[in-house]
Amino acid sequence: MRSRRLSVRQAARRRALPSVLAQAGHKYDYDLVIIGCGVGGHGAALHAVESGLRVAIIEGHDIGGTCVNRGCVPSKALLAASGRVRELQNTMHLKSMGIQVGSVSFERQPIADHATNLASTIQNNLKRSLEAIGVDILIGSGKLTGPHTIKYNLPGRVDVGGEVTARDIIIATGSVPFVPPGIPIDGKTVFTSDHALKLEWVPNWVAIIGSGYIGLEFSDVYTALGSEVTFIEAMESLMPGFDKEIAKLAQRILINPRKIDYHTGVLATKVTPGVPGVKPVLVELTDFKTKQVVDTLEVDAVLVATGRAPFTQGLNLAAVGAETDRRGFIPVNEKMQVLGKDGKVVPHVYCIGDANGKYMLAHAASAQGISAVENMCGRPHELNHLSVPAACFTHPEVSFVGLTEEAAREAATAGGFGSQVAVVKTSFKANSKALAEKEGEGMAKMIYRKDTGEILGVHIFGLHAADLIHEASNAVATRQTVNDIKFNVHAHPTLSEVLDELFKGAHVKAGKPAKAPAAMDTAKQPVAA
Numbered sequence: 001m002r003s004r005r006l007s008v009r010q011a012a013r014r015r016a017l018p019s020v021l022a023q024a025g026h027k028y029d030y031d032l033v034i035i036g037c038g039v040g041g042h043g044a045a046l047h048a049v050e051s052g053l054r055v056a057i058i059e060g061h062d063i064g065g066t067c068v069n070r071g072c073v074p075s076k077a078l079l080a081a082s083g084r085v086r087e088l089q090n091t092m093h094l095k096s097m098g099i100q101v102g103s104v105s106f107e108r109q110p111i112a113d114h115a116t117n118l119a120s121t122i123q124n125n126l127k128r129s130l131e132a133i134g135v136d137i138l139i140g141s142g143k144l145t146g147p148h149t150i151k152y153n154l155p156g157r158v159d160v161g162g163e164v165t166a167r168d169i170i171i172a173t174g175s176v177p178f179v180p181p182g183i184p185i186d187g188k189t190v191f192t193s194d195h196a197l198k199l200e201w202v203p204n205w206v207a208i209i210g211s212g213y214i215g216l217e218f219s220d221v222y223t224a225l226g227s228e229v230t231f232i233e234a235m236e237s238l239m240p241g242f243d244k245e246i247a248k249l250a251q252r253i254l255i256n257p258r259k260i261d262y263h264t265g266v267l268a269t270k271v272t273p274g275v276p277g278v279k280p281v282l283v284e285l286t287d288f289k290t291k292q293v294v295d296t297l298e299v300d301a302v303l304v305a306t307g308r309a310p311f312t313q314g315l316n317l318a319a320v321g322a323e324t325d326r327r328g329f330i331p332v333n334e335k336m337q338v339l340g341k342d343g344k345v346v347p348h349v350y351c352i353g354d355a356n357g358k359y360m361l362a363h364a365a366s367a368q369g370i371s372a373v374e375n376m377c378g379r380p381h382e383l384n385h386l387s388v389p390a391a392c393f394t395h396p397e398v399s400f401v402g403l404t405e406e407a408a409r410e411a412a413t414a415g416g417f418g419s420q421v422a423v424v425k426t427s428f429k430a431n432s433k434a435l436a437e438k439e440g441e442g443m444a445k446m447i448y449r450k451d452t453g454e455i456l457g458v459h460i461f462g463l464h465a466a467d468l469i470h471e472a473s474n475a476v477a478t479r480q481t482v483n484d485i486k487f488n489v490h491a492h493p494t495l496s497e498v499l500d501e502l503f504k505g506a507h508v509k510a511g512k513p514a515k516a517p518a519a520m521d522t523a524k525q526p527v528a529a
Ligand SMILES: Cc1cc2nc3c(=O)[nH]c(=O)nc-3n(C[C@H](O)[C@H](O)[C@H](O)COP(=O)(O)OP(=O)(O)OC[C@H]3O[C@@H](n4cnc5c(N)ncnc54)[C@H](O)[C@@H]3O)c2cc1C
Pocket: 035, 036, 037, 038, 039, 040, 041, 058, 059, 060, 061, 062, 063, 064, 065, 066, 067, 068, 070, 071, 072, 073, 075, 140, 141, 142, 143, 172, 173, 174, 175, 193, 214, 311, 314, 315, 352, 353, 354, 355, 359, 360, 361, 362, 363, 364, 365, 393
């Protein structure tokens, strides 16, 4: 288990609690025990209490997990502060609106403190929100000992821990950074996001291995604070996980004008750590296809951002007849029920969030937790993962829901409706609000079916893209077609009109009028003042 930061006093006090509950006539100490108190476990716990369940949550490291302590929250604090620096240093942009500023400077440590303080505030809020609704927080590392029993303890502490029984169990143990072989992490010159978020220094030249979410967001932070960045990406182009057209545009705005260069189609096969300010870090690059060493870079630091690995060791899944897959993920079905070695559902055991590898995002973890609770309460539920939005919080932002154009065309061809796929696009350049902000660089695109109006994917690159995507993701989640949403009215002037234009620009063959919800037909209409 990783190092621990939790106070153990409260856990010691609670050791007697489960047996008291069992004595009160319940078959199990709890209706639900959740292993792991990240955002997934937290979301599941809130919904379980709401559904009338008696809940305990076991946490072995720090409440809030990755998102709150080493992920979404501190990274967005760094992006907010460094983004402000970038904005104030962009004198041309400010001048075009008649603004002049003097020299802009920043202090590294207060920016780092902003991230740490925010994480600790959110961690406290999260803990209090559980305590307030009567969720028992049990401190220790959880391990299955039977179909309904979980042992928890802190290594080396005999006074902390115990065994609890539960009707249902949710495993929500999350993930840790994945580091490819040949890359030793020293935490100073060669590090992962866990270290980078502490912003202990701002290297002059940093190589970032991987141009996914973490790589992109940190390139935004580092270049705003004055670093030069070199991307090392295994795939043929940068941002391989994104829609190709959006990635191309993002590269034009987020990469090319900044102090960033890149090597694509290469793996960082060997990294030799350095000494800050004394000895550079050496990075050996190997061609992805030929496997020949092609170059060696000398940089001040290396950030390894090559994905995340599930944290599922030590859970003793064998106690319930299950095992992880080859990569360490716990196999689940669409109801988040764990599948045993025989491929059959393990009764009463669920796995949510990064540990099942379905979609490694905070809100996906929490939505899966809610879905698991629905299922254990006898209300069958399956989360449509294609309706889960994703966003990368660069300046400007990238967001999407559903399939990329490439994946949609492939799926359509396989499904026999290839000729029905259509694409519509709008630009931020035509949007009054974006132009008022002098932020016209950006586009939205929608991939849809001409015959049915089904939305297959929506992608946005531009100002506040992460907030704008929800109109599309909610439409996908509620199975609304293009024709259902194209008559909706958007306030003017707002960025949301970029999507309004997008929906209105789509042409669906079997056009049908917008539906008015029955309850609204008779409701009193507001009268303009
Ligand atoms: C730098 C970075 C930035 C990110 N930014 C975003 C973002 O902006 N938006 C977004 O949606 N996602 C973001 N993510 C991804 C997001 O953090 C994860 O998808 C999310 O945290 C997964 O939640 P989880 O509950 O599954 O797991 P985790 O948050 O990892 O929580 C799991 C918890 O379980 C505990 N645990 C593990 N094993 C045991 C055990 N045996 N017993 C008891 N406890 C145990 C761990 O200590 C941990 O607290 C980011 C990730 C990183 C690294």
